[in-house]
Amino acid sequence: MAIPRIVIVGGGAGGLALATRLGHTLGKRKRAEIVLLDRNATHVWKPLLHELATGVLNSSMDEVDYRGHSTAHYYRYQRGSLTGVDRQQRVLHLAPVEDEDGDEVLPARELTYDYVVMALGSVSNDFGTPGVSEHCHFIDSPQQAKAFQRDMINTFLRYTDPTLRQHVQLTIGIVGGGATGVELAAELFDASRILNAYGVTAIDHQHISVHLLEAAPRLLPGLSERVSQTVKTELESMGVTIHTDTAIKEAQAYKLITGDGEEIETDINVWAAGIKAPSFLTELGLTTNKKNQIEVKRTLQSVDDERVFALGDCASCPMGEDSTVPPRAQAAHQQAKLLAKNLVHELDGKPLQDFRYRDHGSLVSLARYDAVGNLMRSSASRGLFLEGWLARQAYASLYRMHQLAIHGAIKTGLAWLVDKLNRYLKPRMKLH
Template identity: 80%
Template structure:
């Protein structure tokens, strides 16, 4: 008798953690075949993409190779991009894999499953704003982060020659005052100092002008007002120009046009103003919401098919208070734990467990300058407000917790040691 086959599509924070857990609990004992599909060959923790974009993160050290990881954790990794779903036949359709020159590497394929997990994350939501796709960078993937870093380095180099300068000051516009926008703004000022240290002639951090633009009345609208005010004050002291209650009606070459008609001249633009699930999810024959998220029950099962589960940013999971689970990395990690149990219970024909999100707080990094946030939040408490050195240590621990979930204690400890040694052996910034 063939063993059950669990297919996971998407190797982000939640999908990789789930594959790891199921590999240890089911794959190792040959109780089920665990297969993970992802369009990329390696994994980078999404909250670190702003560091990759500024060159502070060396992806060759912090990325996880799916093939190597899968062999060590008892699941299979296959390269693939979801293109369709036949949930009556329990088959997914995969698009062809092409190389950089457009030559087909793998043909279109069909893969059967007994249980399917969709963990496809999210993409930027430009809300149909004119010119955004053509004139703004996005931060949805390592490839996009590296593309921004490439353009950023070239733009800095152009500013070493007065004849090539677009404006008096190199100007970067960031649309979106959430965590990504805030962390990127601080990271860019940090990168400026590093570029100067490595011989790219930028006089000081005032030589770069960063505009951070948020449509809501304050930055970080999803967090407490105290955190928002503290972060804005810190950014402004660094030299960031903060615009709140400011919408963008159009992005053009080298400028952003606000809803009031004001023109902000820029050399580079980044769009980080919201997220949605990938649009093709609305075409799979499953019930979705306006953000293309798959509607699931509290068990994380699709409302349409008990053999299909969804988790992370691509799922709309209700909670008992009438809210839905927010699109955060900590939510994806919590869901991976519950979903691993539920898939095991499903195989054993036992009742499934409801997922109840617990908000452990939020932390925002301001590069090497500072970190701000709160911990141990609950429905009855705002949590413990943190800033400074302690907040920075707590922020760093979030990545270690992710590594712990996918690598285990021994390898996470060794990774921490390697990171410490690398600070002395290698440059702080990757320049290519």
């Protein structure tokens, strides 16, 4: 008798952690075949994409190769993109895999499943704003982050003559005052200092202008007022120009136009305003909300099909009477942990547990030496407010926790040691 096959679609924070757990609990014991499907060959933790975009993070050092990881953790990796689901026959339809030149490497194919988990994450929501897709960078994937970094380096390279420095003001427009926009704004000033120190450009942090635009009344609207105000003060001290209550009605080449008609001349535009699940999820015959998220029960099962599960940013999971679980990395990790248990319970014929989100707080990075946020939050407490060096250490520990979930303690400790050594052996940022 064939063992059941569990297919996880998407190797982000939640999907990779789930594949790792199921590999050890079910795959290693041959109780189920665990398959991870992803369009990419490697994984980079999404909260670090703003560092990859500015070159502070070298993806070759921090990315996880799915095929190598799968061999060590008892699951199977397949490269591909989901195009459709036949829930009657329990078949996933996969698009052809093409190389960088557009030549077909693998044909369109099918993958059968007994249970499938959608863990596809999210993408930026441009809300249909004219010109955004053509004239703004997005930072939803390593490929997009690297594209921004190439554009940023090339823009700085145009100003290598020190005599030009007094006549140049390089302007970057960032739309969206959430965590990605805030963290990217801070990293840009740090990146400009490093690029100047390495002689890549004559421009330093005093000759760049960063405009951060947010449609809500304050930055980081999902976090506390104290965190929001502290971040605003820190960014303004760096030189960031902050526009709140400011919507963008159009993006043009080298220009952002606000709802009030103000025109902001820019050299580079970045869109980081709002998120949604990938639009093709609405074409799978499953109930979705206006953000394309799959509607799930508290057990993380689709409301339409008990053999289809979803977690992370692509899932709309109820929390309380009128709210849903927020799209955060900590939520995806918590859901992966519960779902690993629930899938074992499902195979054992036991009742599934409901997901209960525990908000452990949020931290926002403000470049290498600073961070702001709250920890140990609960329904009865605002938690512990942190800023500065201590908050930065706590922020760094979040990535180590992710590494623990996918690598284990020994490899995570070795990775920490390698990172420390590389601070002395390699440049402080990727320069190409």
